[in-house]
Amino acid sequence: MNSISVKELNTTTEIMEAYPIMKQLRTHLDEQTYKSLVIDAMKYDHYKLMALLELGKIVGVIGFKPMITLYYGKFVWICDLVVDDDKRSMGYGEKLLTYVHQWAKENKYxxxxxxxxxxxxxxxxxxxxxxxxxxxxxxxxxxx
Incomplete structure (x- = not known):
């Protein structure tokens, strides 16, 4: 079994499990504001939140959304990318971005x-x- 995996976070419980990692990037957000913003972004703006899991524990998160603008056309915007302080420079950010690159290709972005x-x-x-x-x-x- 692979000890590293990427999982989409959909439930409120899953979203809140990512908060301690996201807080390292978005230091201005308290738990309630974070939860409300993520839920609204998912509901109204096609935001996706993915977690990189190592042995079942979240070690990084990436939030992104598909968009269309006149400048880029149809593209994916990376909103948030953070790896736990203790796990940086271990290739985890690359794994998360590579996951989004693959998602973009599969969805014609x-x-x-x-x-x-x-x-x-x-x-x-x-x-x-x-x-x-x-x-x-x-x-x-x-x-x-």
């Missing part, structure tokens, strides 16, 4: 895009050097 915080130098090296992503734009935001 040819492009995957994501944004990454400007302070995340190690993540940028991973995306560019390991996953062969191109840096193509800046992301700007305005809060009200």
């Amino acid at each position: 040819k492009t995957i895009a994501l944004s990454s915080g400007i302070q995340r130098d190690a993540a940028h090296r991973f995306y560019e050097n390991i996953m062969n992503y191109e840096k193509v734009s800046y992301v700007f935001k305005s809060s009200f």
Whole structure:
């Protein structure tokens, strides 16, 4: 039996089991806000949340959604990607992204895009050097 697997999280219980890992990336989210946002994103925005399991324990999560824009056409947007602090640099982020790449191919999507915080130098090296992503734009935001 393979000790590493990817599982889609659908139930509220499964979603909440991923919270401690997701909290490492989305530090501003409390449990209730996280749960509400994930459930709404799944219901209204086609968001999918996958967990990478090692021996049945969640060691990483990736959230993504299929989208259509005039810029990219039909593509997959990676919303969230985090591996447990204790499990980083072990190839788990690559496994999660590879899973989404395969999902995209199977569902006829040819492009995957994501944004990454400007302070995340190690993540940028991973995306560019390991996953062969191109840096193509800046992301700007305005809060009200």
